Amino acid sequence: MVTTSGISADRVVEAFRQSGVTHIVWLPDSETGFLYEALVREKSLTLVPVAREGESMAVAAGLWMGGKVPLVLIQSTGFFESGDSIRGLVLDLDLPLVMCIGYRGYERTTPRTQRPDSAAVYLEPVLQAWGIPYYLVESDEDVGRIVQAFREAEQRQGPVAVLMCTEYTAARRRGNA
């Protein structure tokens, strides 16, 4: 399935599979909701829905402690909400965790500080402040970056973020960006 975002859900899920992901700890969001059906179809993945994003970091830490390969899938707003769990668990414990984050309000051609949605103003500076490397995924051509993120998380023994920029690609398809 290729959604209006221009990113193929099947290709994204295949990247998760290639990376050895066993569990998706997630709270659906507008940018990555299109993945749901493909995630449910992929039998090698277990979905762990959480009630609030802060839980996702701790559930993922527990899965990792138990020998699995979790992926956290949340929106940037949930990333902000998860702040203390990221600090106290993911960063303090040097967890090799990949967080796939829906980049709400992303507009490539608008200077970051002038974006109307403050979620898109603060996401990258917060990641930088915490020293969390990140990759942008704007189209199918970028999906390989997900596999790269897992490699990097393992090598550095620390978190890496993948920012899903589907609002931008959807707007580009409509000719608005």
Next chain:
Amino acid sequence: MIDSAEATRLIYQHAGSATVIPTMTALRLWRALGLRLERDFPLVGAMGKASSLGLGVALAQPQHKVIILDGDGSLLNNLGTLVTIGNMSPPNLYHFVYQDGVYTTTGGQPIPGAHIVRFADMARAAGYRSAYDFSDLEAFASELPRILAQQGPVLVCLRVRHPPTLPPLAVGQIDRKKAIRQVRQTLTGRPA
């Protein structure tokens, strides 16, 4: 009311090979008995998340028992966890909540709803397979072996009062990076 140190001692005696995740005041009491470095992970630094972390371990290792020692203030800090756990329904998860009605760590200020909240009822409504509420040590001691033998998820609320002097938390003495990798090695058999 149950003496929290005695309740902790009972759980310690019956924990067997389970992975135990103690937090806050329960962590102080558990450590005083002797943290089992290859099995237990002390949760400090992410208030309220002991049960979420325990859920992850329980899902990763479904044949292995996971015991969470939570606080009432901590659970309130992450109350949605009850629904997340109830929804995933891991049969190997045992969630003990020490209900003292106060934030002990910060000096004893009351938690919201200290005299109202009933965690066992909440857990049942959230999908836990069973839930208990104890305020008597003998009753708890009598039921504990049966509780740990049944399928989870189970929540056990313990109405506790603490000893006059609690053991120190001494967070700085815990190497948590090492601790999580030690438990991972035990659970997976793979080098950390």
